Amino acid sequence: MSRAGDLLEEVIAVTQGLANGGYDDVARRAGRLVGALEGQRGKFFYKTLTGVPNANRCKKAAEAAAAAVRSRDASALASAMSKLEAEVQEMISRADAPGTVLT
Amino acid sequence: MNPVVKKPVVAFMDARSSSPDTSLVAKMLTVFDAAGLDEIISPGDVVAIKLHCGEWNNTAYLRPVYARALADRVKELGGRPFVCDTTTLPYAQFPSRVTELDLLLSAERNGFTSATLGCPFICADGFVGTSDHRVDLPEGFLLKEAYIAQAIAAADALIALTHFKGHAMGVIGGALKNLGIGAQSKRGKFNVHLGGHPKYGMGGSGKYAPEAFKGKESDPGWRAIEESCPFDLLRIDDDDRLVWDSERCTTCLGCGTLLAPRGILEMSVEMFEATDAAIADGALGAVKAVGREKVGFVNMAIDVSPGCDCPAWADTPVVPHLGVFASKDPVAIDQACVDMATAAPGVRGSRAEDMGVDEPGDVKFDLVSPLLEGLSQQTTINTAALIGLGSREYELVRPERAGNEKFAFPPDPRRNRVRFGRMFEKLQPFPYDRHGGRGFDRLPEVDFEKVHPKADVEA
Numbered sequence: 097m098s099r100a101g102d103l104l105e106e107v108i109a110v111t112q113g114l115a116n117g118g119y120d121d122v123a124r125r126a127g128r129l130v131g132a133l134e135g136q137r138g139k140f141f142y143k144t145l146t147g148v149p150n151a152n153r154c155k156k157a158a159e160a161a162a163a164a165v166r167s168r169d170a171s172a173l174a175s176a177m178s179k180l181e182a183e184v185q186e187m188i189s190r191a192d193a194p195g196t197v198l199t
Numbered sequence: 200m201n202p203v204v205k206k207p208v209v210a211f212m213d214a215r216s217s218s219p220d221t222s223l224v225a226k227m228l229t230v231f232d233a234a235g236l237d238e239i240i241s242p243g244d245v246v247a248i249k250l251h252c253g254e255w256n257n258t259a260y261l262r263p264v265y266a267r268a269l270a271d272r273v274k275e276l277g278g279r280p281f282v283c284d285t286t287t288l289p290y291a292q293f294p295s296r297v298t299e300l301d302l303l304l305s306a307e308r309n310g311f312t313s314a315t316l317g318c319p320f321i322c323a324d325g326f327v328g329t330s331d332h333r334v335d336l337p338e339g340f341l342l343k344e345a346y347i348a349q350a351i352a353a354a355d356a357l358i359a360l361t362h363f364k365g366h367a368m369g370v371i372g373g374a375l376k377n378l379g380i381g382a383q384s385k386r387g388k389f390n391v392h393l394g395g396h397p398k399y400g401m402g403g404s405g406k407y408a409p410e411a412f413k414g415k416e417s418d419p420g421w422r423a424i425e426e427s428c429p430f431d432l433l434r435i436d437d438d439d440r441l442v443w444d445s446e447r448c449t450t451c452l453g454c455g456t457l458l459a460p461r462g463i464l465e466m467s468v469e470m471f472e473a474t475d476a477a478i479a480d481g482a483l484g485a486v487k488a489v490g491r492e493k494v495g496f497v498n499m500a501i502d503v504s505p506g507c508d509c510p511a512w513a514d515t516p517v518v519p520h521l522g523v524f525a526s527k528d529p530v531a532i533d534q535a536c537v538d539m540a541t542a543a544p545g546v547r548g549s550r551a552e553d554m555g556v557d558e559p560g561d562v563k564f565d566l567v568s569p570l571l572e573g574l575s576q577q578t579t580i581n582t583a584a585l586i587g588l589g590s591r592e593y594e595l596v597r598p599e600r601a602g603n604e605k606f607a608f609p610p611d612p613r614r615n616r617v618r619f620g621r622m623f624e625k626l627q628p629f630p631y632d633r634h635g636g637r638g639f640d641r642l643p644e645v646d647f648e649k650v651h652p653k654a655d656v657e658a
Binding site: 138141144145148192193 | 459460462465554566569571572
């Protein structure tokens with residue numbers, strides 16, 4: 097099992113790669129996502145098991161977007177980017193939001 | 200020649216139901232007797248039934264009917280039951296069971312009252328959680344004393360009625376945790392959580408980074424941070440720096456959810472692991488307080504959520520309902536539950552799938568439950584075995600169904616004609632006198648093809 101912190105780095109790397117796919121809009125959105133994701137580094141959430149499912153979902157969404165870029169499938173890419181943005185937003189909101197019960 | 204050591208019995212029935220005597224309530228009572236738990240109750244005994252009444256808005260805790268049925272069984276055996284839980288540490292931002300007042304309100308909202316239980320529901324450790332009985336633990340692995348909730352220590356017999364599930368700190372919440380945490384007073388819970396311990400307590404083991412606090416101006420949540428510590432050990436000083444008196448930290452866990460996301464405090468695996476071991480010591484304290492021959496264990500492995508019943512929510516179960524277990528041995532019963540969870544498939548769409556442990560044979564709880572990686576579902580169990588609280592080896596027995604007759608409706612177990620015949624004669628609920636004796640105005644026949652799955656039905 098990959099740790100949430102490792103998965104976060106993979107998400108950042110895959111998302112960075114989206115910028116070179118030849119789609120200006122995607123590059124712009126990927127850049128925004130990378131900035132937000134880099135701000136997550138070092139947070140406690142990514143050192144916990146709680147962070148793994150969210151980070152995994154982000155990784156899968158990023159890989160789906162990358163696959164759409166490679167296949168030049170504009171329709172799939174639009175939906176994959178929306179999904180990626182939603183997953184990243186969800187992960188960040190969980191990482192920053194207190195509320196997890198420890199006991 | 201070595202004497203043959205008899206393994207403790209764990210009575211088990213699965214969770215499938217298709218008749219009155221396979222209802223989970225009926226199965227609970229069947230395994231209770233099959234494990235010999237009826238033998239621990241003598242006429243006149245005051246019997247504590249210890250359960251987790253569930254946090255406010257938690258939905259996975261045991262339905263009150265199980266405690267009711269158990270209390271009724273205790274009464275049949277001549278005992279005098281009460282159902283209880285204990286006050287908690289202030290472990291969250293808005294906890295609901297920290298005082299007796301709050302505990303009773305939460306319990307009542309979750310359905311635990313004298314009306315539903317047929318016996319009193321009480322807070323076993325007093326209004327604040329200082330009503331307790333100290334027990335020496337020279338054989339303890341880490342703790343050398345325990346503080347047992349007074350009402351439990353005072354009881355003649357104790358039944359730990361446990362919802363078996365995962366736990367963010369304990370990894371599993373089983374019989375051992377129901378006593379190792381649940382039977383401790385609040386004072387005892389500070390002890391088990393290693394409050395004030397120089398190496399394993401939050402103060403000693405937490406990684407504190409005060410520079411991560413950005414000042415009142417930048418952090419609108421600063422007041423919540425200050426107010427999270429009931430011991431007033433977190434203060435923002437005149438220079439806008441966060442100051443924590445870590446040496447006096449009690450490990451109440453009230454601040455963790457505010458400090459950890461900010462990077463101010465990191466909890467350590469060592470603290471969690473030490474607590475998991477201490478839970479076994481605490482459980483031993485409870486067993487010693489009541490008497491080893493007077494304690495029984497019932498584990499309901501249903502709604503096996505990844506987290507405890509302490510949060511104000513409950514996630515999708517990670518394995519299907521496993522069934523009902525009973526034993527005189529808390530180690531054996533928890534081991535049996537863990538073994539069965541490992542053998543079970545994970546539930547699709549649950550955290551078991553999230554974490555990639557959804558196949559039969561996968562160890563589930565080590566990944567789906569703890570906050571931190573590196574903790575094990577075996578730590579508490581192994582510690583308990585090491586200190587002589589029980590055995591990891593067990594004999595799983597599967598009792599026969601007890602028969603539907605046994606689970607007839609107790610207030611009136613007569614059959615229908617005897618019960619209702621005269622009443623229906625006087626107040627006839629079926630209108631035989633209408634529509635040629637058929638009672639109601641209905642069509643003689645309809646075409647079901649019109650509503651079959653492939654029918655073209657307009658919305």
